[in-house]
Amino acid sequence: MILRSSPYDNQPTSINRVMQAVIYSLIPGTLVMIHFFGWGVAINLAIAITTAVISEALILKIRKRPLKPFLMDGSAILTGILLALAIPTLSPWWLVFLGTAFAIIIGKQLYGGLGYNPFNPAMVGYVMLLIAFPQEMTAWINPLDHSLTVKDFFNYSFFSELPANRTYDEITMATVLDTVKTNLNLNSTLHEIRSGNEALFGGLAGKGWEWINIMFLIGGFILLFIRVITWHIPVAFLGSLFFISAFFNGVDSDFYATPLFHLFSGGAMLAAFFIATDPVTAATTNKGKIYYGIGIGALTYIIRTWGGYPDGVAFAVLIMNMAVPTIDYYTQPRVFGQENK
């Protein structure tokens, strides 16, 4: 007879529910993304989710692990979704496939699967693609160009066929972050960049991008409200990004973008609420989460401003993932009945 130790009751939560909540909270941002960047988002999502589930199943099978509980937990699907949202919408299928397979197999399963991966799998896949295929990974379509149909995206993804009379270079363009960076390197001031690329800029940051970020922010509030995540990481991340950019913007507003531009550009909000908060790879103590978030915010700013890539979120997350064990060790909370350290 197997004796189970107390307690003999449990809360009806499960990993599955946690992952589901995260996935549902991504819906507003995803819909707005489809609005600005077309149905390619949906195609990428479909490819990524399929690849993620198949890769996960394959490795589980090889590792002789039960398939059902691990496929049903939703973690592989979530990794696929997060990666798909980070890949340009007009992309060949193999780009999404390769990134997702790499994320699940190398980034997650080879470390032992759910709960054992030190690095955020979606970011591992993303960074691999960014380094290996920089051109494909930085070309987004114009957010105001709504002319591409589902069929167009489908044909490009699977057959590399573009609509008649249109070229790849004409359809795609650099993102706002990319444009700003490139032109700053050419010694243009922010004012000049802005007036030279009026079509790219919205009220806060890049056109389209600002709305996507706002919707991910709303999704993040939902996660906070239903207590799937705590405030520590998003607040620390966005706070440090805000204050650092505010400082440099205050020093020289010609060459350093505004805090709002940083907060609502690129993957800032998606990372703050959905990627950096991945519990497996984030710091686990409350104090640690704050240091972890501050680190990501600071590194994101450093890479965006002085690094070689337009956006630094993915690198920042991976670098801070490495620091997690140390952060956790030195930020243990005061135990009941112990003196304040």
Place this chain on the structure above:
Amino acid sequence: MKPRLWHFHGGLKLEGHKAMSMHEAVVQADIPRRLVLPLQQHIGEPAEPIVEIGDSVLKNQVIAQASDYVSVPVHAPTSGTVISIEDHPVPHPSGMSAACIIIETDGKDIAIETNTTPVDYKNLEASALRNLIREAGIVGLGGAGFPSFIKLNPGPDARVETLILNGAECEPYITCDAMLMQDSPRKIIDGLLIMRHALNIDKCIIAIEDNKKAAHTMLVNALREDETSFINVIQIPTLYPAGGEKQIIKVVTGKEVPSHGLPIDVGVVCHNVGTAAAVADAILNRQPLIERYITVTGDAVKQPRNLRVRFGTSVESLLKQCEGYDVQQCIMGGPMMGFELTSQSIPVIKTTNCLLTSRKKYHAPTSMPCIRCGECAKACPAQLLPQQLYWYARAKDFDKIQDYNLFDCIECGCCAYVCPSHIPLVQYYRFAKTEIWAMERDKQKSDIARERHEFRLYRMERKKVEDEERKRRKKALLKAAAGDKTTEDDKKKAAIEAALARVKAKREQQNSQAKNVNEEELTEAQKKAIAEVEERRIKAREKQQIKIEENKEESGSS
């Protein structure tokens, strides 16, 4: 006036399920044919039986006596015959067996004749009072079962300021304390007064979770006018585990019992309300502890209720009385900290507060890997990091796990309850604790063995050195003799002469110092006689000396 209350970290709001067992009035449970009384119903050393098989015993008679300081006696709960003293399954999470006295009851329930006049405790020394409480076999009835008289003995250096009676009863389903507070509020207060006297303090608090309004009202109404100035009956928020000793002290006083410390370190002594009632019985009614309120509840009994049960009554007998049916699982204690019983023949003991039955065995959902979500850390009332403890328990990294304060874990089960991966976390911590204790025992053993071994090596070394020294001396002696180029006889002669010389020297020494007193006062004849005796003695000694010397020589050269 509403007293100020404090919070402890974490905790859970749990469904109480308390009403179901509170509809029926408490009645005496049937006394079964056989009572099984474990010798250990408390923390500490088991009691020693002082009856033999075949002895007739009467109700309240001591059948086993305290064997050590941390021990209390066991009394016969009813009259009957001792039919066996043997190992029997006892209440324990492992389902183990331990020594029990088994009494066949005679149904007459005749009590032993004793002095029944109430003790005038107000004119009694604290130590005498403690002794009476000990002799009544009283242990903490809240669950742990620590001998109560020890907790009433804070020691000469301790400064106790507050006595807290714990009526929180925070675990779901359990209602025995609530019923007791409703039925016998005055008895609890009387017990409190006795404890207060033993501790020689003023301020007392009775703390009750605010889901037990009736109990609170009854206790408040039972207070006498003059007692309200020093006894405060307060309600605390219902939040599991508010009834944990450290938690209730924090809530009521704002003080934190130090990690690895005792309540006494913050000037608090904490007892369960049931214990207070037992103390009142022992001092005012001269009634030792032989029964208690026990909740029998859950969905596998038709009549969930509280019963007054004699210790040693089998679980089976209680379930029968409450019309148990299809009992697939029976937990002793509550759902959060209780343990599943392996057999219904297990008796109830002093620390049994509840039998929780179920028609469905609890099957935890399959465990998934830890995703470090931190829900457990949010819930942990000890402010630990259960996710890290789990990690190190799995890795059997017992040094690291102690860095993370494993031994501050109170095993309340909050972490496992909220875990979305359904990991039996408490089980891991119990495992780690057991392993560490075993390692410490092994280490102690091996330390002793090592010390012994080292001493043996030292002894052998010393012997070697001594032997060599002896040999060396002998050699030197031989060499010296050989240097004279004399024969064996000469050698012997030389040795004899040397011995003689030594004796002479000694004698002279003796003569010079140790003479008898007042030689001047002796007559000439006396002096002469003494001299003669002396001479004879010396001669005899000389002879002896020579003989010894010769023997030595012989054995040495052979």
